[in-house]
Amino acid sequence: MKSLHKVLSALGAACAVFAASAHASADPIPETSIWSLPHDASAEGHRVDWLIKSTNVFVFLLFVVMCVWIGYAVFKHNKDHKAEYDHGDSKHHISIALGVSALIFFVVDGNLWFNSSIDVNSVFWNHGAADQKPNAVRIEVNAHQWAWDARYAGPDGKFNTPDDVVTLNDIRVPIGAPIVLQLASTDVIHNFYLPNFRIKQDAMPGMINRMWFQAKETGEFDIGCSQHCGTHHYKMKGRLTVLEPEAYKNWIAELSAQKVQAYNEKDKGANWGWEWKHSEDTSAPHGAGEPRKAASATEAEHDPKVLAQSRGGA
Amino acid sequence: MSDRVMTKADIEAAEHLQHAHVEPKDFLSRYVFSIDHKYIAKQFLWAGLLFLLFGGLLAMLIRWQWAFPSQPVPLVGKALFPNSGGAITPPAYSTIFTTHGLIMIFFAITPIMIGTFGNFCIPLMIGARDMAFPKLNMYSFWVFMVSQLLMIASFCVELGSAAAGWTTYPPLSTNVGTPGAGQSLVVLALFVTGISSIMGAINYITTVIRFRAPGMTWFRMPATVWGLWLTAILNALFVPVLGSAGLLLLFDRTFGTQFFVAGAAGGIGDPILFQHLFWIFGHPEVYILILPIWGFVIDFMSFFARKPAYWYKGSVYAMISVSVLSAVVYGHHMFVTGMSPLLGQAFMLLTLVISVPAEILFLNWLHTMWKGSIRLTVPMLFALGTVFVFGLGGLTGIYLATISTDLYLHDTMWVVGHFHLTMASAAFLGSFGALYFWFPKMYGRATNETLGKVHFWFSVIGVTAVFCGQLIAGYNGQQRRLFDPFQYTYIKHLRELNKYTSYFAFALGAGQLAFVVNFFHSLFAGKKAEKNPWDVGTLEWTDCESPPVYHNFDRVPIVLRGPHEYNNPEVLAKLGKDWVGQSEQLPGEDIGIDAIAAE
Numbered sequence: 001m002k003s004l005h006k007v008l009s010a011l012g013a014a015c016a017v018f019a020a021s022a023h024a025s026a027d028p029i030p031e032t033s034i035w036s037l038p039h040d041a042s043a044e045g046h047r048v049d050w051l052i053k054s055t056n057v058f059v060f061l062l063f064v065v066m067c068v069w070i071g072y073a074v075f076k077h078n079k080d081h082k083a084e085y086d087h088g089d090s091k092h093h094i095s096i097a098l099g100v101s102a103l104i105f106f107v108v109d110g111n112l113w114f115n116s117s118i119d120v121n122s123v124f125w126n127h128g129a130a131d132q133k134p135n136a137v138r139i140e141v142n143a144h145q146w147a148w149d150a151r152y153a154g155p156d157g158k159f160n161t162p163d164d165v166v167t168l169n170d171i172r173v174p175i176g177a178p179i180v181l182q183l184a185s186t187d188v189i190h191n192f193y194l195p196n197f198r199i200k201q202d203a204m205p206g207m208i209n210r211m212w213f214q215a216k217e218t219g220e221f222d223i224g225c226s227q228h229c230g231t232h233h234y235k236m237k238g239r240l241t242v243l244e245p246e247a248y249k250n251w252i253a254e255l256s257a258q259k260v261q262a263y264n265e266k267d268k269g270a271n272w273g274w275e276w277k278h279s280e281d282t283s284a285p286h287g288a289g290e291p292r293k294a295a296s297a298t299e300a301e302h303d304p305k306v307l308a309q310s311r312g313g314a
Numbered sequence: 315m316s317d318r319v320m321t322k323a324d325i326e327a328a329e330h331l332q333h334a335h336v337e338p339k340d341f342l343s344r345y346v347f348s349i350d351h352k353y354i355a356k357q358f359l360w361a362g363l364l365f366l367l368f369g370g371l372l373a374m375l376i377r378w379q380w381a382f383p384s385q386p387v388p389l390v391g392k393a394l395f396p397n398s399g400g401a402i403t404p405p406a407y408s409t410i411f412t413t414h415g416l417i418m419i420f421f422a423i424t425p426i427m428i429g430t431f432g433n434f435c436i437p438l439m440i441g442a443r444d445m446a447f448p449k450l451n452m453y454s455f456w457v458f459m460v461s462q463l464l465m466i467a468s469f470c471v472e473l474g475s476a477a478a479g480w481t482t483y484p485p486l487s488t489n490v491g492t493p494g495a496g497q498s499l500v501v502l503a504l505f506v507t508g509i510s511s512i513m514g515a516i517n518y519i520t521t522v523i524r525f526r527a528p529g530m531t532w533f534r535m536p537a538t539v540w541g542l543w544l545t546a547i548l549n550a551l552f553v554p555v556l557g558s559a560g561l562l563l564l565f566d567r568t569f570g571t572q573f574f575v576a577g578a579a580g581g582i583g584d585p586i587l588f589q590h591l592f593w594i595f596g597h598p599e600v601y602i603l604i605l606p607i608w609g610f611v612i613d614f615m616s617f618f619a620r621k622p623a624y625w626y627k628g629s630v631y632a633m634i635s636v637s638v639l640s641a642v643v644y645g646h647h648m649f650v651t652g653m654s655p656l657l658g659q660a661f662m663l664l665t666l667v668i669s670v671p672a673e674i675l676f677l678n679w680l681h682t683m684w685k686g687s688i689r690l691t692v693p694m695l696f697a698l699g700t701v702f703v704f705g706l707g708g709l710t711g712i713y714l715a716t717i718s719t720d721l722y723l724h725d726t727m728w729v730v731g732h733f734h735l736t737m738a739s740a741a742f743l744g745s746f747g748a749l750y751f752w753f754p755k756m757y758g759r760a761t762n763e764t765l766g767k768v769h770f771w772f773s774v775i776g777v778t779a780v781f782c783g784q785l786i787a788g789y790n791g792q793q794r795r796l797f798d799p800f801q802y803t804y805i806k807h808l809r810e811l812n813k814y815t816s817y818f819a820f821a822l823g824a825g826q827l828a829f830v831v832n833f834f835h836s837l838f839a840g841k842k843a844e845k846n847p848w849d850v851g852t853l854e855w856t857d858c859e860s861p862p863v864y865h866n867f868d869r870v871p872i873v874l875r876g877p878h879e880y881n882n883p884e885v886l887a888k889l890g891k892d893w894v895g896q897s898e899q900l901p902g903e904d905i906g907i908d909a910i911a912a913e
Contacts, residue, residue: 030804031807038790038804039804047718048722066680066705067702069680070683070698073688077684077685080687081686083619083687083880083892084621084686085621085882087622087624088624088625089626093624093681097625098674100673105666105670108669112666115718116662116718120659120718121659124718125658188490189585191650193793195804200724201650201652204585205485205577221804222802225793226724228408228486228795230408231477232404234795235801
């Protein structure tokens, strides 16, 4: 009787969640123009877009100069034109060549390097700072051929406990909060890719990678795999749903309650999570860049054993 | 100027060192196991062209799939994919794009560009009678042949050929992801072709150092030889790294070691170690595939603009700097593996620094054209096309060198478009330009100019349209290697783009027929070539017949000047022509040993 009750209540919870998800789900809005970057839904995506677009201007100018130069030379300095005997190795010529190269390097490459360094250190790879924000949402993602398992810590804030929320190809996050992900893989290398958030990160077997992002609007977005991971790589698609904070809270609470009831300690396949990896030192000069490799070398020794159980874990 | 003082003894030593081989009379040692560099060059050419056709047809299948996902392939579909009614299946697709990449890089471009022109041009252009190690040269080809057979065999085993992508990342490339024997055979084929490359590289390096004709100083060498020589050095240094990665991977696949295996399959190996090894080789590899082309372009710009190559030394120094830098930039391929930000920034800076020598090369090409007297011959058209596509490819590469923009563009079609413009299109157009240029010397027959121009326009418009189409797809975020890209909502609108890109690809493929017809027609029925149809001054045109005699030079030439003396006023006044041979004596010019020594 007890077990029947458990099944029934689980079914009830599932129905509620299904209703909630049906309410929330609308397909991502398709793009229309092939000449633009996909819609930017990220609070920090404008950094990437600005850098790409400013570089587009430089690249376009250089390309036009090259084409005009070649075109002019081919048509005007043709076989009827008398060639000038010039080895171009005078000091004057060399300083012009070096000067132009240096100018292009400092303007175009300099713009890229300078801005990218700031963006990477202060934002995109500054996982520690994002993780320490009080409203940060932590999610563990385990990739396997060919799906994404996601795990939320639930009300107790601890991973791998009965109140964890575990989903398959379905990640929901609140708007306006930093979303911090730790990524791992069961089998081969996958790559967690959010085109509308201008970010991607490999999910590696035997180590844990980090990434973070923050949504600036609600809606539905594609999660893609961008590392060839076998025959059905193209089908490894997930759904990212950005909700209002209140809706997110309700969703996670509902799902967590359901998971507590459905929790089975012996089902090792479902309990694939790991203890959250905290970043060691956020006061380092370059923000919170963790010595990733050093950390993962020790992680690799115990994580695979946990991850080994995760196939079909959701 | 002269970094090698020539004495009478030098000239005698050169004659002694380069004793003329007697031309063999028996069929086998003449036409099969030949040790003649010119003949081995032709063997590499045929092998490379056949695999270029193979790799090209695989590309057509990929383009078909992207234009018309899962629809039956016309003509060949039923025969190739009988179980799916003629449509490409996901596993077949993985094999097709994996082997397309590997075949094009290792079995088409490498043998054509390095095997053919390295073998043919180096001895002739430096005034040598053969390679330093003619037998090693022959072994290099036959070892290459073995690797080709392994590659072909991989298609005939159960589960088909390799399917883990050309980059062969483990654990996908271990038994975890690709359990078939085909993947092992392909990794073995890469290992064996690496041995062939190293053999060739040692030969090229030694030949250039030891066998330059008297007076052929380093900066009198044609840029072609510089490019091929630097490529050989990179090959000798970095192909062994690929070999080591391949060997460890083979151990993982066959003997159950776990160098690269991690995750649920057990093992505490490190998949990232493979990526380090692969890209320590892989990034120099893209320069291996472009340095000879840069050399051709520097020379052709000068030859056909009838002007000295602009700041020739600068171009050579730029090529040397790129070769050195090529070893320390590879990390940009691994920005999304979880790299430390400090390391990432170092790799970003080093990668961007490569644009400086590249800009110098570009400026020198453009300046060489400027105020020239440009002859739009077929080789010159291909050289101009190379500059154009390499310009596009180079400019689109800086987005990938930069971490934050790469976080978005990494592993998208942007990458595919970018590297196909540089190491595929530029290498392909440059190699065809070189083939049209040296064909008369190789086979003693001229090629048809009209067909050559048809081939050029189909090729240059084709590669530009196809790979710009891919760049646009990548800009929209389309990942590479998707069997059916239109699963994703944000790229559903790219269906038409992918379709039109494919139409251009089919036109590009069809346009190659002009080359096939031209090649065979010229081979058997072409007009007999003159000794020096292009009026250029390098040794293979001035001191050799078309085709050259077996031992190349009756007398080892004495080199008096650089390769780019066009419209020199003194030559115009004394000889009444706009060019002068590297070994050609001007009236009243003292070529006495002492004079050269004094220089």
